[in-house]
């Protein structure tokens with residue numbers, strides 16, 4: 001694999017209609033947009049892949065009798081969902097009020113399908129959809145005792161501890177956290193019951209490369225590059241795809257899986273790194289995951305609502321926070337600037353803004369010891385700047 005060049009997201013966007021098998025016909029097309037991307041990404045899947053995905057999914061819950069019914073919230077905004085039909089799994093969108101009513105029906109009804117339990121026991125979906133469903137239930141006074149959900153599984157965006165508590169508190173169920181990318185079929189990781197960290201499924205080959213070059217990482221931190229295994233991605237082969245995500249393997253091997261688990265640090269473009277003179281590998285001073293964990297609990301930060309919630313009539317804001325992290329290193333000193341749009345005017349409330357700035361600085365430096373050390377030693381500076389409501393187009397996609 002090391003002889004094959006790395007495929008970047010940008011290249012896949014530009015050439016996605018060229019990287020296609022010649023002897024197959026696609027049956028599904030999926031679309032992904034990104035705010036910082038030059039073009040949307042269109043991915044193609046063949047019927048054979050759908051059958052393989054269906055087989056793989058059907059192994060879920062195998063051995064359980066009766067097998068559990070599941071609800072999968074699908075993102076209709078991404079086009080026809082690439083997931084294959086899965087017996088006993090209701091795949092539903094959540095973009096209109098009647099979708100919400102239908103989901104409630106499915107969650108509250110007792111069914112009699114042969115081999116399956118009568119009630120929906122698990123809900124899976126992108127975090128933004130789980131947030132929407134949960135807030136709709138809360139705002140409309142739906143009693144969670146009318147459900148029998150035993151597991152909530154969140155994907156796509158970073159699940160902060162605050163949202164984990166909100167979800168598990170309402171549904172009365174543990175919240176599982178999974179990692180995967182729609183453009184790399186088979187790339188999938190979930191949290192381990194033994195060590196609590198992520199482990200990859202064996203359905204894709206993963207490599208961890210250095211942050212700034214295409215060489216295997218020598219440390220525990222690396223840029224995640226993944227290759228889908230045939231016959232997954234048979235329509236659109238995905239070989240050495242640079243996910244743009246950075247992972248850090250924990251130091252201790254897992255007692256259950258043998259190999260060490262990992263944690264996500266965020267996108268490589270959102271990491272604050274510094275190059276230590278003594279080492280060839282850059283050091284991560286601040287990750288967007290660590291930053292998001294701090295900022296997510298600050299209600300003063302403005303929120304840009306998700307487009308799909310407009311048709312749902314959700315009253316509270318559940319979108320992405322409006323902040324942006326910038327980094328410059330003009331003379332070897334890392335100048336970190338955190339730009340934040342507030343819900344209230346920092347100019348009108350200068351004293352409150354000053355207090356907020358001091359508290360944020362303290363909490364961020366506490367959450368990022370490497371940055372704190374660099375700031376103390378003069379190797380980095382941290383500036384936090386507030387902006388008036390409605391004056392920025394920041395969109396913190398973490």
Ligand SMILES: [Zn+2]
Nearest residue numbers: 192195254261
């Ligand atoms: Zn483990």
